[in-house]
Structure formats: structure tokens, C-alpha cells
Amino acid sequence: MAVLVLDKRKRPLMPCSEKRARLLLDRGRAVVVRVHPFTIRLKDRVGGDTQPTRIKIDPGSRITGMALVREGADGTEHVLWLGEIAHRGHAIRDRLAQRRAFRRRRRSQLRHRAPRFDNRTRPAGWLAPSLQHRLGTTIAWVKRLRRWAPVTAVSQELVRFDTQKMENPGVSGVEYQQGTLQGFEVREYLLHRHQHQCAYCAGRSGDPVLEVEHVHPRRRGGSDRVGNLVIACRCCNQAKGNRTAGEWAEALGQRSMLDRTRKANAERIEAGKRPSLRDASAVNSTRWALFHALKATGLPVAAGTGGRTKWNRQRLGIPKGHALDAACVGTVESVVGWNCPVLAIKASGRGSYQRTRLDRYGFPRGHLMRAKQVRGFQTGDHVRAVVPTGRKVGTHTGRLAVRVSGSFNIQTPKGVVQGISHRHCVLTQRADGYGYTAKPKPMEERERAA
CATH class of the missing domain: 1.10.30 (DNA Binding (I), subunit A)
Known part of the structure; x- marks a missing residue:
């Protein structure tokens, strides 16, 4: 995977290889800006020549694939970065249902207030919060990549699922119309x-x-x-x-x-239960909203179909995957460098305002901590913990969950490691509402599954 590069004034330059980034860091010519995705800033360079790069998006209901590619003069696309964004629409839906239950309990048991439902209007283009989250997360990552790479264009797979055909593949004629x-x-x-x-x-x-x-x-x-x-x-x-x-x-x-x-x-x-159409409906509901939001960024936006993406992927012999599907969106002659690690990005949110847990009957149980930071750390920070002795000896890297006692939990790729003291933790990246995991190369993952 290529390393994203910024100049001395934090303007994007062309990404470089991992070897070149390591040499620049060893010689003191660059500093690390971010770990996920890995980004460096040069100390001794302002501006430079760049080549056309494009962000390609394969929007999905649960996972959206993104690819940053460099466009060659002969139509060849060189993959620089691959990412898969896991949305949290289901968590938002559950949180809203819980809040609705809280309001109903307060209105009926604690103090009576007549329900209001006829004084709330929805503006044109309104989307449900779980769908708006998918749109906002995708646009947020497009803006991030524009800050870290010289992006000149965007491609989106503008797919539409025929839910009636999915539910009844044999429907046709008048029955399909009516x-x-x-x-x-x-x-x-x-x-x-x-x-x-x-x-x-x-x-x-x-x-x-x-x-x-x-x-x-x-x-x-x-x-x-x-x-x-x-x-x-x-x-x-x-x-x-x-x-x-x-x-x-x-x-x-x-x-x-x-x-x-x-x-x-x-x-x-x-x-005989038919498959759920929830995911297809979510993609159908947000596809044009995402297209118009991408147009609002000022970049040229190209739209491709799902059939063209599948044809490109099969013609080029590229395995199935959300990020690899994104690399095959639109008009593609050939794709080079696609067998690179994929950054799995999980939308985890920035916490909750809820200050207590509930028991099975809906009554408060216990109290959550009021302070957001403990010993300079907060939940969601990415840390590196080196434990010298004890049962948890070793190096643990991952996302942090803080406790008032100073004994933290770290979510690593291999699982949760509990009871790590704050003295062993070193901050690598501040919390930004996402969790990151480096997935293996697509061919290695394919061979491991086989």
C-alpha cells in the first residue's frame, strides 16, 4: 500500500512507496502525520509535480469500498490505496429505538405530556438517520482523501437493485408492471x-x-x-x-x-422465507443523494453501472471484494497493483451521552464515568502498549477503551486484551470515530480461505 505524502505546508503530494517513506523517516526528512492511513509530511519540500488521481467508490448498505488510483496515459490504473468502510446504521437504528422507549416511559410513568407528531415536517431530500450516516461517512472520507492526496476526479457505482425481481425472479409482463x-x-x-x-x-x-x-x-x-x-x-x-x-x-x-x-x-x-431487501433498499435510497453530494465537492464525477463493474472484474481476473469492486468501477482498461493490503475502517462513533445503564425492566442501573479522558487517554485512541512482565507480557496495538481506575482495555486484531495499565500505553493516533484494521492482501486471503 502506498504512503500518503504532504509537503511542508500540508498540501498533498503524490504518494510514495513504503521503502521510500522509511528512508525519509530514517534520514529525518519527514515526520509521521497519521498512522491510519499512514501519512507523512516532508520537512524540506514545498509543492511539486503531481499526476491525475481518482477516488473510486462502490457504495454499499453495510460496507462501502473505496480505492485511490493513479490514472496512466494509456488507460491503465495503478492502485495506490484500498479501503473498506463498515457503516454503523444498525447501531443508529437501535439507539433511536432505545431513545423512543425512554421518551415513552417518561411520558407515561414519570410525567404526562401529550405526544406530538403532527408538527414535524421533513425537508425535501430527507433521509433516515441510518441512511444519512452512510452518506455522511462516505463524503467525509472523500474529503479526507482530498486533503492527503492530489485527487482530480471521482467515480461512483450508480447501481439500482430491482427489488421486485430479487423477490420473484420469474415475474414478467403485466404482473411485473402491476x-x-x-x-x-x-x-x-x-x-x-x-x-x-x-x-x-x-x-x-x-x-x-x-x-x-x-x-x-x-x-x-x-x-x-x-x-x-x-x-x-x-x-x-x-x-x-x-x-x-x-x-x-x-x-x-x-x-x-x-x-x-x-x-x-x-x-x-x-x-420459504425470502431474503431481506433492507440492504438493497438502503442503496437505492441513497444512490442519487451520494451522487449529488459528490458533485457538490466541485470534482468531476463519473458514474458507472454494477454490470460494468462485474464485467471489468471478471475480465481482469480480480477477485471479489468491496474495495476491489471500487477499483473496477467505470471505464477501465487494466488495473495494476491491486494485490495490496486493504484498510478496514469501522465507524464506531464518538461515544454516547447516556450516563447510566438499564436493567431488563428499563430502570437505571449504575452510573457511567463523567470524565471523557483518563490519564490523558480517551476511548477510541489508538495506542501501542509494551508490557514488560506479567501474564500480558508483549506488545499490544489497537483501539483503547478507558476506565477510571487507569486499567484499560485494548481492542487488537486478535481480540480484546484487558487490564493494561496506562503507564505502558503510548498514543499513536487520537480518536476520530473510526477503528482501523489492516486486512491481508486479497490473493493471500483467497488462498487462506481455500
Whole structure:
């Protein structure tokens, strides 16, 4: 992986090789600016000639691949840096659900206040917080790379997933145009599909009340699409609770005919459950917002399709990967130097304002520390700890989690090392809301998996 270089006035120069960066550091001509991605600043140089470089983006729902390439005159692209950004949209969704539960409890149990819901308007182009996070994180890393490298253009994979084709690959003609629920309401469609009987017990429980039930519960990330809905009687719906159909089938026994019927139908529903379209919907919702945000940076933006990316990757014999897909976005003649380590970037956030934990009933339990820093360190800092003696002897490098006692935890690539004293820790990079891990080269990882 190339080393990013800045001049004396912190303006980006062309990246150099690891060997050259090591020589510059040994001779005292450069200093380290960042460890992840590794960036140095020259002490004795102002300005210099640069070549056209491009940021290429493969946006995803959970992981976004990014590649920094140097464009050759003959159309060859030389890969300088590869990165994969792991988003935290699911954590944001869970935090918002928890905050919503806190507000509901305060409104109902502690002090009464009428709920307000009709005085909040959403501006044009509004995105859910979990989707806005994906957009903001990608744009933030584009701006970072522009500060550290002479970027002249951006390429984005402007892909659109056909969710109707994904759910039903054989749909075509009028059915594709009209959709599944043409002429039906959701409940009436489900009643017609299950012949006005409970999908689990087939009417053997004797409960006449039929309800719309989620195969994968909404509280655990299930959607309201028709593929995740069935008709169930109230008895089966309450017995299933907050479990998936597969988990309920495992919990059911063979003691009665009713249990055997429920178990067989739950296993059948779980086996026929269609894959979630949450990730595809997230990419479809943010693709144009990301494109317009990239245009707002002032750089030329080129858009490519997912089919072109796959064709480039297969034609050039490049293995599948988020960062390598990004290197193959758009018009590509050949790609050189793609077999380099990939920097895994995990969005971890900058902490929480919550000052207490909760027990299973929602009541406060204990108190969290008030101070953000302990002994000059804070959670999220990247440190290098050299432990001379004891059971944890050795060198540990990773992301820090502080404690008031001064005995810290370090998240290393091999796992969490607990109880490291602050006296052994040396700061390598301040917390910036991300965790970093160097993944092996794509070919080495492919051989190891084989």
C-alpha cells in the first residue's frame, strides 16, 4: 500500500512507496502525520509535480469500498490505496429505538405530556438517520482523501437493485408492471393466500381471531413487506412472541398434534422465507443523494453501472471484494497493483451521552464515568502498549477503551486484551470515530480461505 505524502505546508503530494517513506523517516526528512492511513509530511519540500488521481467508490448498505488510483496515459490504473468502510446504521437504528422507549416511559410513568407528531415536517431530500450516516461517512472520507492526496476526479457505482425481481425472479409482463398487490389490500391478500386460516396451526387451535403476523419480528429488524407477513391466529401469534419462525419451530415439541402442526408449518415458512431487501433498499435510497453530494465537492464525477463493474472484474481476473469492486468501477482498461493490503475502517462513533445503564425492566442501573479522558487517554485512541512482565507480557496495538481506575482495555486484531495499565500505553493516533484494521492482501486471503 502506498504512503500518503504532504509537503511542508500540508498540501498533498503524490504518494510514495513504503521503502521510500522509511528512508525519509530514517534520514529525518519527514515526520509521521497519521498512522491510519499512514501519512507523512516532508520537512524540506514545498509543492511539486503531481499526476491525475481518482477516488473510486462502490457504495454499499453495510460496507462501502473505496480505492485511490493513479490514472496512466494509456488507460491503465495503478492502485495506490484500498479501503473498506463498515457503516454503523444498525447501531443508529437501535439507539433511536432505545431513545423512543425512554421518551415513552417518561411520558407515561414519570410525567404526562401529550405526544406530538403532527408538527414535524421533513425537508425535501430527507433521509433516515441510518441512511444519512452512510452518506455522511462516505463524503467525509472523500474529503479526507482530498486533503492527503492530489485527487482530480471521482467515480461512483450508480447501481439500482430491482427489488421486485430479487423477490420473484420469474415475474414478467403485466404482473411485473402491476405488482403483487394489484387489486388487493395487504390483509385481504394474506387472507386469500392462506385461505382464511392460520399459517401455523391451520385452524386447529380453535381461535377465530386472525391477525397479520411478522415471520421475522419487526423488533429484531423485520420489514413490513408482504414476503415477511403471514396470517396467524391470536393464540399462535402470542405463543410465537418475539421469535422468528425458525426459532419457534426449534422450541416447539412433539407432545400434541397441535404442536406438531405448528412445528411443521413454522419450518416450512422459515424455509420459504425470502431474503431481506433492507440492504438493497438502503442503496437505492441513497444512490442519487451520494451522487449529488459528490458533485457538490466541485470534482468531476463519473458514474458507472454494477454490470460494468462485474464485467471489468471478471475480465481482469480480480477477485471479489468491496474495495476491489471500487477499483473496477467505470471505464477501465487494466488495473495494476491491486494485490495490496486493504484498510478496514469501522465507524464506531464518538461515544454516547447516556450516563447510566438499564436493567431488563428499563430502570437505571449504575452510573457511567463523567470524565471523557483518563490519564490523558480517551476511548477510541489508538495506542501501542509494551508490557514488560506479567501474564500480558508483549506488545499490544489497537483501539483503547478507558476506565477510571487507569486499567484499560485494548481492542487488537486478535481480540480484546484487558487490564493494561496506562503507564505502558503510548498514543499513536487520537480518536476520530473510526477503528482501523489492516486486512491481508486479497490473493493471500483467497488462498487462506481455500
